[in-house]
Amino acid sequence: TPGHEAFTAMRARGAQITDIAIIVIAADDDVMPQTKEAISHAQAAGVPMIIAINKVDRPNANPDNIRQQLSAMNVLVEEWGGNVQSQEVSAKFGNNMDALLEKVLLQAEILELKANPDKSASGVVIEASLDKGRGYISTILVQAGTLKVGDYVLAGKNHGKVKAILDERGKTMEEAGPSIPVTILGLDGAPTAGDKFRVFADEREAKTIATKREQLQREQSVRTKKHVTLDELGRRIALGDFKELNIILKGDVDGSVEALSDQLQSLSTEEISVKIIHQGVGQITESDVLLAAASDAIMIGFNVRAGVNAKELADKEEIEIRTYSIIYKAIDEVKEAMEGMLSPEIKEQVIGNVEIRETFKITKVGTIAGCMVLTGKVTRNSKIRLLRDGIVKFEGELESLKRFKDDVKEVTKGYECGLNIKGYNDIEVGDILEVYEEISVKKKLK
Template sequence: AFTAMRARGAQVTDIAIIVAAADDDIMPQTKEAISHAQAAGVPIVFAINKIDKPDANPEKIKEGLANMNLLVEDWGGKIQSHDISAKMGTGVKDLLEKVLLEAELLELKANPNKPAVGTVVEAFLDKGRGYVSTILVQAGTLKIGDYVLAGKNSGKIKAMHDERGNDVAQAGPSTPVSILGLDGAPQAGDKFNVFADEREAKQIATKRAQLQREQSVRTQRHITLDEIGRRIALGDFQELNIILKGDVDGSVEALTDSFQKLSTEEIHVNIIHKGVGAITESDVLLATASDAIIIGFNVRPVGNARQVADTEEIDIRTYSIIYDAINDLKDAMEGMLSPEVKEEVTGTAEIREMFKVSKVGTIAGCMVMNGKIYRNSKIRLIRDGVVVYTGELASLKRFKDDVKEVGKGYDCGMQIKNYNDIKEGDVIEAFHEVEVKKKLK
């Protein structure tokens, strides 16, 4: 989930400030953030935080960075770094000066006198306001009333707000704003453009939506003869259909990736529909038609979706932690796997004597060597180390009484169902079959 966010973040930035704690080590997440910034070719400024703590050791962090071939200026390198304390505000002004210096050296400039272009950072559905998209203007100036096209969504901007919720009339380069007026939730990472003509924006949006539909139809795996053969060979091939709804597009994307990675040879996870917003009645009807389960992330059913789901017996699961959703789905898939049957030997007995009884057959007088022999066990007759017969017991007796089990060191009489060819010295092995729950590979 976070990898996708970091990768998208690195794509839209000009300079990345990477924060590391001075009282700790360089964490794996920090290393990942650094490699995303390097992959996107974004210059890095390091902020070494928490220097107000008594056990802070900024030099240790710099040493760690040096081991990763990242030399900061204090150590004779080219990368800017500054020691700060977010809690006390120490060094934050100097850090911002270093960022401005970096921007000046890189000549990071944008023309504000043209129609705005930029990137969608996140999008969600607000109950009272409709679809809200957080965007970052990268060049030009965005004004209220502009016609915007982002991905397969378009619309006229009705309102713009800054990060504190204040109204904004226009947004220049490198300004983040949330906008209202798009007809849907664009995907995080989509580029947006401003058009002079609303009709043109709508046409392109419709064309993109059509292309996306065609693409999704093409990528649906239609079943081939080889695939049918593979499924028959596996015996129990199953599909798990999922409808996924989330509060923001980033979470939906992250969950989609995580769920699809759970697919195995025996169970294929199929996400038939994903979207931003609450779980609606149409989602429940789609689940009924396609035999799917509905997973909501930070969203709930609205209207009479819950009642319809109850009547149609559709499972709606709601989560607020990605790991919970993944673990639950994993458990559900393990439950769908056909269990493996394992044999457990419960005991062995040696035949010491044989008694032929008319109308009954041959009864074996045995001594239990180890374990226990149960009346309802399955048995194998072993002669000179070779299995001669596998079957079950007709009766198990101690003296004249029927018993349920006989323990080690006791003698007993056994009769094998529909089998009389027994000899002294044969070994009877009792076993039962246990179903073991399969694990996902």
């Protein structure tokens, strides 16, 4: 189970295609949120679980703490009178692995898990990626029937003849039966993780279905594109600063692209909408860069890099390509970029209070006030509010600020000063001037 919260869809898919789930929990730690989620997925899909309590060789291991936490989640292990099998293991030293496998076989016997190997293969796509030398590679799990080299496979909107079947260690195989995960070469694209696949005897039929599915998918994506309605336009105008962040996303495997795409789209706020305008598997190509240039998008590569030509084109077009290998770094950086796109909030900070002790009327200048700084300071270029009996009478700025006969930039608490207010002369003894500055604060995403 990948530990990051973004991989929810991957965990859900895992629960849908398994017959038995082994939940691995470290004995020297607590049951983590993602592990709890994996357990919930297994329960929702009705998949029996076997709990493997790992790292029991550690000096601070406490398996009973794990059993206790599981019981709080309504998962009772057999040792505590429940019906969920559990086994203490150490992956590092290989302790009790045979006992764990025995429990898996026992569970399989109870469930009477059977599949027919003597028919055309069908199953599910687990992952897909693009290999430079070998083309599109799909990791699949055969659920029924037997898959042979040379079979014609349809998976989602992709199809092709199986050129090679490889096991988990990359060794070639001639065929794969039920419940065997294999990597196959020969499809014309990267199918989506979770797509069902099946073998067709008639190549033409498979191609027709694939074309039809592709057409439907294209229609669907056109229909779900959000066009700007009058209400939406009104909302954007009311907001004033509405922005869109377009992203083109490429990754090494389909599962990561899906997880990252979901997470980035969920960052959208009232003011900034995040749009994934294209996502795919494989290295960043020239056509991706051209699309980014046409749609003012930023390019994000997850565990992939840009090809030489694409890089040159990106430099020429001044398109930024960001590459990441850790999912939360990508999410955090996009979040930071969005916070930079938000217009800053202007906040007021009161820096001082000044009391008017005396007023002098001078022809051609207006009213000059003799004042005492009560708190903080008053500066020559700060803004002021004139308060009389706690009511704001005037807001503006200073014309001049003096100490004795000299012009000064600031006067601090406890000192006297003379000042006059730009464009306002109705000053009385006892008025208070509130001196404030306006500072811009970077907005945070909600």
